Amino acid sequence: MEFIDLKAQYHALKSEIDQNINRVLEDTNFIIGKQVEEFEEKLAAYVGIKYAIGCSSGTDALQLIYMAHGIGRGDAVFCPDMTFVASVEPAFMLGAEPVFCDIDKDTYNISPDSLERQIKAVIAKGALKPKAVVAVDFIGNPADYDRLREITDKYELLLIEDAAQGTGASYKGRKCGSLGDIGATSFFPSKPLGCYGDGGAVFTDSEETRDLLKSLRVHGKGSSKYDNIRVGMNARLDTLQAAVMLPKLAVLDEEITRRQEIAARYDEALKDRFVIPFISKNTVSSYAQYALLAEDQTHRDEVRTKLQEEGIPTIVYYPNPMHCMKVFADCFMGDELFENTVDYADRTFSIPFSAYLTEEDQERIIDVLLKISG
Numbered sequence: 224m225e226f227i228d229l230k231a232q233y234h235a236l237k238s239e240i241d242q243n244i245n246r247v248l249e250d251t252n253f254i255i256g257k258q259v260e261e262f263e264e265k266l267a268a269y270v271g272i273k274y275a276i277g278c279s280s281g282t283d284a285l286q287l288i289y290m291a292h293g294i295g296r297g298d299a300v301f302c303p304d305m306t307f308v309a310s311v312e313p314a315f316m317l318g319a320e321p322v323f324c325d326i327d328k329d330t331y332n333i334s335p336d337s338l339e340r341q342i343k344a345v346i347a348k349g350a351l352k353p354k355a356v357v358a359v360d361f362i363g364n365p366a367d368y369d370r371l372r373e374i375t376d377k378y379e380l381l382l383i384e385d386a387a388q389g390t391g392a393s394y395k396g397r398k399c400g401s402l403g404d405i406g407a408t409s410f411f412p413s414k415p416l417g418c419y420g421d422g423g424a425v426f427t428d429s430e431e432t433r434d435l436l437k438s439l440r441v442h443g444k445g446s447s448k449y450d451n452i453r454v455g456m457n458a459r460l461d462t463l464q465a466a467v468m469l470p471k472l473a474v475l476d477e478e479i480t481r482r483q484e485i486a487a488r489y490d491e492a493l494k495d496r497f498v499i500p501f502i503s504k505n506t507v508s509s510y511a512q513y514a515l516l517a518e519d520q521t522h523r524d525e526v527r528t529k530l531q532e533e534g535i536p537t538i539v540y541y542p543n544p545m546h547c548m549k550v551f552a553d554c555f556m557g558d559e560l561f562e563n564t565v566d567y568a569d570r571t572f573s574i575p576f577s578a579y580l581t582e583e584d585q586e587r588i589i590d591v592l593l594k595i596s597g
Contacts, residue, residue, distance in 0.1 A: 224575060224584060226536040227413050231579035232471070239470035247466045255441075256462030262469055263424070269472060270390075270400040272426045274433040277460030278440050281387040281409025284423035285357075286313030287458060288405055291435050292381055294319050298354035299345045299555070301380075303333035304544045304564040306359045309409075310385050311545070320351055320554050323546045328563045329501040331361050331514075335370040337559060342378050344557035351555065355381040360389025360399050362540060362573075363415065363509035364502060368394055368402045375404075383407070387423075388511035390416040391479045395505045400426045410468060415482075415509040416475055418464040478578035482510045485580055489513055492589040496596045498570075512540050513576035520569040527572055529595040535588055537572045544568050 225231075233240065243258065250256060259277050267275040278284050294300065296318030302311050304323040311321035322345055325337035338356065345351050356375050358366040366384075375382040384403030386392075392399040392415075400406040408414075410422035425436050441448050443455030486508070490499045498516035502508050517523035527537045544564040546556055574588055 224535055225577075226538060226575050227577045228575075228579045229412060229417070229577075232577070235579065236470045236474070239473075240467055243466035243469060244463060247462050250462075253462050255459050256465070258462050258465040258469065259460050262460075262465035262472070265469070265472055266424060267426070269475070270398045270406075270426055272401045272406070273428045274426070274430070276425045276427070276433060276436045276440065277465060278423045278425065278458040279460060280421040280458075281407060281411065281423040282309040282313060283440075283456065283458040284407035284409070284425045285309065285383070285385065286316070286456065287425055287436050287439050288383055288407055289314045289317055289319070289355075290439055290456075291432060292355070292405075294354055294381075297352055299351035300355045300357060301333075301338055301341055301353070302357040302385075302545070303359050303361065304546050304559075304561045305331060305361065305541065305567055306357075306385070306545065307387070307541065308545070308548065308550075309387075310357050310359055314355075315551075319354065321545070321551060322351070322555055322557070323544075323551075323559070323561065325559055325561045326361075326563050326567060327367070328566075330364050330367070330503055331567055332364060332366040333358055333371070334563065335367055335374060338371070339374055341557050341559065342374070342380075345555065348555065353378055353380055355383055357383045357385050358403060359385040359387075360392060360509075362500075362514050363388045363392050363511035364500065365389060365392050365394035365399055365402070365506045365508070367503070381405070384426075386426075387411075388414060389509055390414065391475050392509035393507045399509070405432065410464065413511075415478070415511055416468060416471055419467050420461070420464055422460050422464040422468070424460075479507065479509060481578040482576075483507070485576065485578070485585060486510050486513060488582075488585060489574075489576075489589070493592060496593065510576060512538075512573040514540060514571050514573045516567070516570040517572065518570070523570050523572050526592070526595060530574070530591060533591045535575065535591060537574055539572055542568060
């Protein structure tokens with residue numbers, strides 16, 4: 224059984240994907256070809272933002288944002304304690320310091336209360352300058368942007384949306400990627416909108432920022448790539464990847480609808496045995512993962528072992544909070560205990576999920592889970 228059935232998606236879209244790939248091969252314009260521009264325009268329209276700038280990965284999308292906004296040495300970048308390292312790794316590389324915040328116990332997104340405590344703690348210490356907040360739409364569930372906007376406006380901070388897992392999700396009628404001052408996403412193959420390698424994009428309404436990002440993604444180019452006017456990076460989106468994603472983008476809303484139906488079946492069957500995903504009012508999750516909480520770490524590990532014995536794969540997103548990572552051991556932690564994050568990391572596990580999960584496979588997964596948890 225596949226954890227995420229990318230093969231089924233490919234077979235459903237095979238004709239369109241193969242045709243697009245063949246066109247790129249015939250054109251031999253493999254870097255920033257016409258399909259990249261077409262994809263950027265259609266993606267921006269889908270997200271509801273003026274500009275989408277394709278790039279080489281979700282990590283590079285975030286690095287481009289940090290570079291475009293001059294984030295570096297002496298700056299504090301606040302982010303949830305439960306995320307993938309890429310959310311803050313580029314800022315750390317540029318000399319900024321990540322400041323971790325506990326997560327909300329229901330949504331698993333950054334806790335606004337913890338965020339404000341950490342901002343106040345950084346200001347009180349005086350060693351770092353609060354500069355930006357990275358809100359992660361964790362496992363496809365939008366963060367609380369109304370509360371976050373109040374806080375970032377109050378302290379004059381940049382609000383960055385890390386929508387790497389949230390493409391296709393929405394918050395009060397607005398698509399993820401459009402909810403911060405600037406946004407980033409990833410097209411890693413397992414994402415709700417994935418390519419066949421690495422890829423990413425930055426979202427902005429600013430023409431000036433768009434032009435800067437387009438320069439930065441090609442070695443800081445000016446009038447050409449041989450006219451370098453700033454330090455940049457090699458972060459272009461391959462034409463083949465854009466060609467692969469165009470058919471996927473066209474059916475993304477249909478897939479999001481199927482994800483809701485599949486999640487609802489899981490919810491109804493498993494709600495009395497595990498903690499099922501909590502989706503905030505007026506939001507739509509992309510369900511990048513379907514994550515359950517077991518009773519404790521021991522129970523979680525027992526369930527995963529028994530599922531494995533039945534040929535059902537599981538994954539833990541993620542086993543280690545950021546504040547426990549060796550690489551961040553010397554970073555400012557304030558007085559936070561990260562209790563919600565630690566509890567989540569100990570209990571979480573994700574089960575097979577995609578828009579192409581068959582009812583037969585889903586029923587088998589449910590039957591096994593009910594049997595081993597009874």
